[in-house]
Amino acid sequence: MGEGRSGRAHDRAERPEARKALSRRADQAATRIAAAADATTTPPPTTPPPTTGTPVERHGQLRVCGTTMCDRSGARVQLRGISSMWLNWETAPYAENLSALTWMRDNWNLQVIRASMGVEPAGAYLSNPGKARAQVETIINNAVSAGVYVIVDWHAHEAQNNQSQAVAFFGDLARRYGHLPNVIWEPYNEPLQVSWTNVIKPYHQAVVSAIRAADPDNIVVLGTPTWSQAAVWNYGHFTSISPPCSCFGSACGGSALPTRPGR
Template identity: 35%
Template sequence: MENNQNNTNENKIITVIIVAVIVSILMLLCGVFSCTKCTGTFFYGCASCATLRDDGNGIDTYVTTTDSVEDETEDSTTETKVPEESETTTKKDVIQTTDAKESEETETTTKKDIIQTADTKESEESETTTKKDVIQTTDTIKKLKVTGANLTDEDGNIIQLKGISTHGLAWFPQYVNDKCFKQLHNEMGVQLIRLVMYSAENNGYCTGGNKEELKALVKKGVKYATDNGMYVIIDWHVHGERNPNVHKEEAKKFFKEMAQLYADYDNVFYEICNEPSGGTTWSEIKSYALEIIPIIRQYDEDGIIIVGTPNWSQYVTHAAKDPITEYDNIMYTLHFYAATHTDSLRSEMVNAINMGLPIFVTEYGICDASGNGGIDEYQANKWMQLLDKYGISSAMWNLSNKNETSAILKSSCSKKSGFTESDLSAAGKWFVNMLKGSTDIGNGELSDGENDNFTENEQATTTKQETTTSIEEYKITAEATATLANSWSTGTEYYYQYIITVKNTADKTCTSWEADIEFDGNITISQGWNGEYSADGNVLHITPVSHNGTIEPGQSVTDIGIIIYSTEPVTLK
C-alpha cells in the first residue's frame, strides 16, 4: 500500500515536471515574457508600459502608448485614405529606437509600400490642386460642368482645355482620321478638337452639301477624338448667313440627332451658332438658343452647350447683361484674331467675366481677322497669358493646309498625318510651342507703327490695290492710304480686307480727322477695327476712335483695318 502511494506521488511529480516543461516550451513559442520595465507579463507587448518583447538582439523596442492605440483604432472606422504628412510625422516621432534614423527610414519605406490603392495618385493630385487653387489642364476625359464663370470638373477644379479647330469639314475632310488625331494629342499636346460644320457657304450643310456625308465626318471626328482622349466641339458654323435664325429648322434637326448620339459622352460640347454678325442682336441669338437648347436637353440633360455672341462673337458683355438662365451648363463664345483684336476686346472679355459670364474661346487666330495677313506673336501671347489667368479654354483656327496664314500646315504639305516640324507653317510652329508652355512675349513693343514680332504672310496672294485721300483738319493736311491686304469670295459675295494708314503731313498736331474712300461699286461693311465706319453706296466713311484721333507732325496711324463685301467684284476708285 505504501509502495503504491509512493509510486503515485512519483507519478504526480513526473507529471508536474512534464507539464512545466510543456508550459515553458509554449511560453518560448508564444513569446510570453516578464516585462523588463514593470511587473506585467505579456505575449508581444505589455499593456502597462507598451514594451515590446526582446527579440534576442539586446534591443528593447517600443510602440505607441495606449492612448495612441485607441486613436488608431478610432481612425480605422473611417474611410481609408492616403495618410496626411502630419500623420506620418506623428508616427515617426513616437517610434523611438536606439537606431532611430534607420528605424524611421524603414518604417517610412514600409508604409509607402503598404499604401498602394488604385486612386492614390489621383488623391494626391486632387489634394495638391485644392491646396494651390491652380487651374488644371487634363489629359484624361472626365465629366465637366459650368460652375459660375468657369469650366470645372465635378469637384469644382477649374479645367482649361487647349486645342485646334478644323476648317470646314466639306472642304478639308482629309484630316479627320485616327492617325492625325493621335498625333495631335500624343505629340503636340492637343486636348480639344472643334469639328466645323458650315451651315451655309459653298457646299454647306444647308446649301447643297451632302448631309449624310457631312454627318458621317462628324461621327468619325467624335470617335477619333474620344479614342485618343480628347474633348470635341460639334460646331454649327454660322458664317455666310450671319443670323442663326436663317437655318434654325435645320439646326434643330441636326442637334437633335447629335444629342441622341452623344448624350452619354462626357467629352462632347455643342456649339450652336458660330459667329452671328451683320447686325444680329443678342436678343435674336438668345431667342434662337432658347429653341435649340431644349431640343438638346431632351436627350443630353447636362452636356455643355456653347452659344455665340454678336459681332462675330465679340460682344460678350451683351450676353452677360442678359444671360440664358433657364438652363445650366451654358457657355458663351468670344473669338479673336491677335493682329486685329487687342486691348479693347481683352477688356470686353474681362468685363464679361467679372459679370459672371462663362466664356469659351472656340476660335482664335494669331493673324488678322480675315484669317490671313501677318502674324502678331506679341499680341497672341498677351491673349494666351490672359486666357491662362482666367482658365479660359480655347481652340485655334485651323487644321488645314489652306493657302492662308491661319492654317497650321504649309500649303505645300499634302500629308494627312505624320507631320514634321518642316510641315508646319509659322502659325503651326507657334501653336505647338504654345501648347508646350512657351508664351514669352519677348520685346515686341510697337515702335513707329511697326511690331518687331509681326511676321509677314508668306502664303497669302492678293491683287495690289491702293488709294490715297487728302484730309484737311483745321487747315492741317493729312493723307489716308487704303491698301488691299486680302480678298476672297464665298461664291455669292466678294470680300475685301483693307489696311488704312493716316499720316499727318503738316507741321502741326492733328487732333481729329475723317476720310472718305470711294469704290467703283456699292459696298457693305462686314467688320472693322480701330476706327468708326459707315458706308453710303460706294463711299466708305472713316473717323477715329479715342486712342488714334491725335497724330503728331510727320507721324502716322497704321493699325486701322476694315473688311467690306459686295455682290459684285469692286475696286478702289
C-alpha cells in the first residue's frame, strides 16, 4: 500500500513537466507548419527598381499604360522637371545650358525639361525658324547628354492655323531624334476654347501621323480645349497618347521639384 501511494505521488509530480514538454513540442510543430505555409503562399520578393544612374538609365523607354505612364519594366513613373520660358523671349537661356541642366538633375532631382518653342509671336518659329529649331535641338542634345527626358513643345494657342509647318517640324525631328527614349512630343501647347472634333483633333491626327511615320514608340502629349484643361479621351487609334493638364504654382498640388533629403 505504501509503495502504491508513493508511485501515485511520483506520477503526479511528473505530470506538470510532461505537460510542459508536450506544449513545447506542439509550439515547435505549429511554428514549422506556419513556416511551411508562408513558403507556399508568400510570393518571392521582386527586384526593386534601380536607384542609381540617370533618369533615362533607370526608366528607359516610356509608354502610356491605362491612365498613367510606365517605364520599360512596367513600373509607374511620374516625371518632375521644369519648362523653359517661351524660347523666343528667353533672355538668359538657362534651358540651353548643359551645366545648368546637370546641376538641376543632381540637386533638384530634375527628370525632364520642356523646350517651349514659341511659334506665333515676333521672333518665334514662324518668323525665325532657324534660330528656334537650333534652340530646341540644343535642349534635346543636352537632355541626351544629361540622361534626362525632354518634351518638345510647339508652344502655340492656335496651332491649327499653321498645321503644315507643324507637320514638317515634327516629322523632321522624329526622323532624327525619334529613336531616342529621351524624347516626348507635344504638338499643341494649350488650345483655346475651340472645337475638339472639328479643329483640334484633325490637327493632332495630321501631326501624330507625321511623328509615327518615323517614331512608333515615344509618347505624344496632345493638348485639349480650354488651355488643356478639358478632358478628352477620343484620340483615335494611335498608341502612347496622353492628355495634358495645365496648372500653375499651388494649383498643381505642391512643389514640382522636391530637393534631395537634407537640402
